[in-house]
Amino acid sequence: MLSFTKIFRSKSILKDKRIAIIGAANSAFDEENGNYIDDFDYVIRLNKAPYSLTENKSKFIGTKMDILIHSFYENNDSGGGVIDFNLYKKLGLRYLINPHNNFNGLKTHLNYFKRNFYTESTYLLSKKEYKNLIRGFGKKIPTVGYIGLYIALNSGAKEVFITGFTFFRTPYAQDYRDHLIDMKANQKHIYKQGLHDPELELKKFIQQIKKVKADRKIIMDKALQNILKKEL
Structure with a gap:
């Protein structure tokens, strides 16, 4: 673990990119943005996303995957799915990030190394960045999706395109977590877990958007734009 774990320094890697x-969320499939997405310097995906990058979906969500943010829980129901570097290499992965630099995050990271024999580098956020992003969450834990948004918006990137985020106000896209594609089932799942607060995450996301400097370009899909119009 010590040999193959590094710190992901977003402000040096993603700055001005x-x-x-x-x-x-299913909103990622509202428009055919595949070529547009693959043209970006870095494409960030989440958890089980690599298993959804099939040929028939590429015209909507592209095929490129530079960064994967993964919970390091390898179960399929509520975790990030199996970590498969053989697949990731084919997709061009550069950084596999465990976003939780706390006790539980480090524990899941250690358990990953107990289960697997990969010698590829894995990454954690710095303690300082993790402390900043969880500020105001109290006992709730930010989702992998929110952490991805936080990293993108606070990296100093000159342009950020966001799609497939509706803060659980629309269903998952097909082939991600099909057993939770029903909205009521997903809401029950979130309540039963008791870990996440989608409404708090939306509020925090809006705060992050307002903090982005004027010279940084933020582009959002129509579904997210409509959600923000109702909140602002």
Whole structure:
């Protein structure tokens, strides 16, 4: 673990770059943005996303994957799915990030190394960045999706494109978590877990958007734009 774990320094890696971040909501399939997404300097995806990058979906969400933010829980129901570097290499992955630099995050990271024999580098956020992003969450834990948005918006990137994020106001896209594609089932799942607060995350996201400097370009899909119009 000590040999193959590094710190992901977003402000040095992503500064002044063009970034696309694709979430798991069905809104990512409202428009054919595949070529547009693949043209960005860095494309960020989440958890089980690599298993959804099939040929028939590429015209909507592209095929590029430079950064994968993964919970390091390898179960399929509520975790990030199996970590498969053989697949990731084919997709051009550069950084696999465990976003939780706390006790539980480090524990899941250690358990990953107990289960696997990969010798590829894995990444954690710095303690300082993690402390900043969880400020105001109290006992709730930010989702992998929110953390991805936080990283993108606070990296100093000159342009960020956001799609597939609706803060659980629309269903998951197909082939991501099909057993939770029903909205009521997903809401029950979130309540049962008791870990996340989508409404708090939306509020925090709006705060982050307002903080982005004027010289930084933020582009959002129509579904997210409509959500923000109702909130602002």
